[in-house]
Amino acid sequence: xxxxxxxIAKENYPLYIRSVPTQxxxxxxxxxxxxxxxxxxxxxxxxxxxxxxRELYLGLLYPTEDYKVYGYVTxxxxxxxxxxxxxxxxxxxxxxxxxxxxxxxxxxxVMCNPFYNPGDPIQSKSVFFCAHTLSIFYVTIH
Amino acid sequence: MSRQSNRATxxxxxxxxxxxxxxxxxxxxxxxxxxxxxxxxKQLDKMGYNIGVRLIEDFLARSSxxxxxxxxxxxxxxxxxxxxxxxxxxPSVTNWSPAGDEFSLILESNPxxxxxxxxxxxxxxxxxxxxxxxxxGALEMVQxxxxxxxxxxxxxxxxxxxxxxxxxxxIEENMPAGDE
Amino acid sequence: MADEALFQFLHSEIIQYINSAETGESENGRCVSKLxxxxxxxxxxxxERFTKDTPRFKDELDVMKFICKDFWTSVFKKQIDNxxxxxxxxxxxxxxxxxxxxxxxxxxxxxxxAPKFLAFTCGLVRGALSNLxxxxxxxxxxxxxxxxxxxxxxxxx
Numbered sequence: 001x002x003x004x005x006x007x008i009a010k011e012n013y014p015l016y017i018r019s020v021p022t023q024x025x026x027x028x029x030x031x032x033x034x035x036x037x038x039x040x041x042x043x044x045x046x047x048x049x050x051x052x053x054r055e056l057y058l059g060l061l062y063p064t065e066d067y068k069v070y071g072y073v074t075x076x077x078x079x080x081x082x083x084x085x086x087x088x089x090x091x092x093x094x095x096x097x098x099x100x101x102x103x104x105x106x107x108x109x110v111m112c113n114p115f116y117n118p119g120d121p122i123q124s125k126s127v128f129f130c131a132h133t134l135s136i137f138y139v140t141i142h
Numbered sequence: 143m144s145r146q147s148n149r150a151t152x153x154x155x156x157x158x159x160x161x162x163x164x165x166x167x168x169x170x171x172x173x174x175x176x177x178x179x180x181x182x183x184k185q186l187d188k189m190g191y192n193i194g195v196r197l198i199e200d201f202l203a204r205s206s207x208x209x210x211x212x213x214x215x216x217x218x219x220x221x222x223x224x225x226x227x228x229x230x231x232x233p234s235v236t237n238w239s240p241a242g243d244e245f246s247l248i249l250e251s252n253p254x255x256x257x258x259x260x261x262x263x264x265x266x267x268x269x270x271x272x273x274x275x276x277x278x279g280a281l282e283m284v285q286x287x288x289x290x291x292x293x294x295x296x297x298x299x300x301x302x303x304x305x306x307x308x309x310x311x312x313i314e315e316n317m318p319a320g321d322e
Numbered sequence: 323m324a325d326e327a328l329f330q331f332l333h334s335e336i337i338q339y340i341n342s343a344e345t346g347e348s349e350n351g352r353c354v355s356k357l358x359x360x361x362x363x364x365x366x367x368x369x370e371r372f373t374k375d376t377p378r379f380k381d382e383l384d385v386m387k388f389i390c391k392d393f394w395t396s397v398f399k400k401q402i403d404n405x406x407x408x409x410x411x412x413x414x415x416x417x418x419x420x421x422x423x424x425x426x427x428x429x430x431x432x433x434x435x436a437p438k439f440l441a442f443t444c445g446l447v448r449g450a451l452s453n454l455x456x457x458x459x460x461x462x463x464x465x466x467x468x469x470x471x472x473x474x475x476x477x478x479x
Contacts, residue, residue, distance in 0.1 A: 010455065043378075054377035075373035076366075076453040104374055111370040112159070112257035114166025115264075118366055118453075126259055160397055161329045163367045164442075167360040168336055175343065189339060193331045200327050228328045 002099065002137050003067065003085050004028040007107060009119060010077035012036055016122040018133060019083075032081050035061045035069045039079050042071065056104075057097050072100040078107065082136075099136050106132040158230060162256050169269060179266035186268075190275020198280040201227070209284075213309050214238075216286065217245050220277070220307075229253050233305070249303040252296065260297050269297050277307065285313045326399065326421070334425060336360070337438050354441040361445020362452070369450040372396060382476065385454050386413050393450060398422075411476035415447075416469065423468040436464045440472075447472060 004019035006028075019028045038061040058071035066087065072080040080103050084091060110116050110129050122129055168189075172182045201207075205223050210216040217235045226232050231253065237246035254270045274290040281288050287310040294304035337357065344352045372393065379385045390402035394417075404416035422439050426432050440462035448460040457477040464470045 054380070056378065073378070074370070075376060075378060076370055077455050108370050108374055109257045112163060112166075112367040113259050114163070114170045114257075114363070115259065115261050118363075128259060158325055159368060159371060160364070161325065161332065163364040164329065164332055164336070164360070166367075167364050168332070168339075170363075171340075171356070171360055185339075189335050192338070193335050197328070197331055200331075228325060230325065 001085055002082050004032065004081075004083035005103065005133050005136060006032040006081040006083075007103070007122060008032070008036065008079040008081065010079075011119075014121075015078070015119075016129070016133070018130075018137075020137060028083060031064070031067065031069060031083055035071060035081050036079065038062055038069075039071045039073060039081075043073055057100055059093075070096050070100070072104070074104060074107070080104070080107075102136055103133065158253055159256070162253055165254055165272065166258060169267075173264065173267070179264055179268075183266075183268045183271045186271035187275040187278075190272035190277075191279035192275075193272070194276035194279025194281075195283050197228075197276060198283040201280070213242060213245075213286075216281070217247075217307070221247055224280075237306075239308075244306065244308040246293065247305040247307065249305070252303045255297050255303075258297060265298075268292050268295065270295070270303070273305065277305075282313065285315060287311050287313050330422065330425060333422060333439075333442060336442070341438065350437070354437055357438060357441035358445035358448070361442035361447075362449035363445075364442075365446040365449025365451075366453045367449075368397070368446070369393070369453045373454070379454065382456060383407070385451065385456055386474070389447060389450060390415055397446070411478070413474040413476075415472040415474065416465075417472070418469045420468050420470045423464065423470060426467065433464060433467075436467075436470075437462070440464070440470060444472065447474065 002020075004017070006014055006018075007016040009015050014029075014032070017025075017029060017032060019025050039058060042058045042061070056072055056074060058073060061069045061071045061081070063069070063086065066085065068084045068086045070082045070084065072082075074080075080100055082096065082099055082103070084096070106129050107122075110122055110126050111118060113126065116122075116126065169182070169186070172185055173179075176182050176185065201224055204227065205219075207219055207223060210219060221233045221235050225247075231249060231251060233247040233249045235245055236248055238244070252270060254273070258269060260267060260269065270292065274292065277290045278288055289308040289310055291306055292304065293306040294300035294302055296303050337353075340353050340356050344356070376388075379388065386405065386407070390405050394400065394402050398417070398421045400417075400419070400421075402415045403418045404414075406414045406416075420440075420443075422443060423436065426436065426439060444460040444462050448458055451458045451460075451474070459475045459477065460472060461475075462470055462472045
């Protein structure tokens with residue numbers, strides 16, 4: 001299941017990071033930060049065919065011993081990172097995609113809140129966003 | 143799903159989003175311009191009124207609705223024709239007063255508040271105040287003086303949005319000052 | 323379309339409000355600025371919604387074409403009639419029948435108010451581009467009512 005969800009602004013600072021309480025949060029900050037380099041690589045399309053470059057979903061960024069890190073980038077250059085516990089039953093690609101879709105939809109809603117100032121941290125500003133991302137953490141329990 | 147139909151529905155939705163987002167930008171601008179929520183509410187109402195007195199012409203031209211004979215008919219036209227036409231929703235008309243001069247419009251959803259979350263420092267903001275002004279202005283142009291206010295608001299925690307409309311009096315057929 | 327009419331009424335009323343709120347010498351400039359900023363924020367939100375399901379853009383020209391076709395159609399129910407560029411970061415978007423100018427009469431005395439009717443849309447375009455990673459300055463002018471041109475100057479970051 002998802003253990004960490006992050007939303008990163010196009011200037012590469014976090015707009016939102018949330019992880020399951022049982023795990024060390026700082027560790028995930030580091031994981032997310034490292035993954036940004038891989039995201040940049042994927043976006044700039046180094047060595048990849050033109051067709052692949054245009055998807056928003058970036059797929060598996062890199063695996064660690066305990067986790068798998070997946071990435072997604074919006075057309076507005078905002079990056080989403082979802083860290084998944086690899087010890088659980090492996091998640092199918094389309095399940096990960098749908099987690100990102102859900103995240104993207106929630107994020108778009110936040111962008112359309114007139115009281116939200118783009119670039120501000122989302123953390124405490126949006127009750128709905130926090131609730132929706134919380135549900136992503138639990139969506140994969142079969 | 144064919145690309146064509148996708149584009150059409152997207153187009154329609156997009157336009158209501160344009161209105162919603164523009165309205166949002168207006169409200170936040172007013173919040174910057176005015177010290178307190180009460181002032182913002184008043185300004186929104188006033189702007190709504192200005193829109194209403196012009197919107198009624200547009201409405202009458204598009205809908206070919208005849209003259210309403212009583213307040214009940216007016217209520218139905220507002221809910222079933224006007225709201226549907228401009229905002230794509232059909233509120234229900236309920237809670238009539240015994241005298242038949244006051245009723246409620248219950249909106250299950252309110253497109254003006256899509257995506258909106260009121261921050262903590264705006265507890266007295268009646269976000270959709272523009273609607274009150276629009277209704278008031280429009281009805282004044284058809285010789286009805288009404289009082290319009292929000293009785294419930296989903297943005298402030300209520301389950302539904304309720305607009306309460308009360309008939310005050312019939313206006314004489316002189317030309318009102320201002321708009322022509 | 324009725325909902326389009328509603329937006330036009332709102333747009334006009336917003337211009338009226340900003341106009342009356344700004345008094346003094348630089349009134350026109352501040353007016354236009356405020357309207358443009360409002361448009362900017364709306365453009366950001368709209369483009370976020372609208373590009374949720376589209377593939378990523380190839381390049382700057384791809385972005386501009388999107389603005390001229392898809393974006394303009396969704397917002398104004400028609401495409402931009404003509405797009406020109408000098409391939410060096412300047413684009414001119416021509417709309418021969420700009421929806422938001424139709425409320426203004428064609429008389430010369432109204433031309434001085436035209437910039438206020440274009441400001442919001444300039445902001446809309448600038449906001450949309452900004453969120454797509456393109457920094458720009460957008461200005462507009464009326465050629466012959468109701469035709470107008472939007473000029474987009476790409477800023478290299």
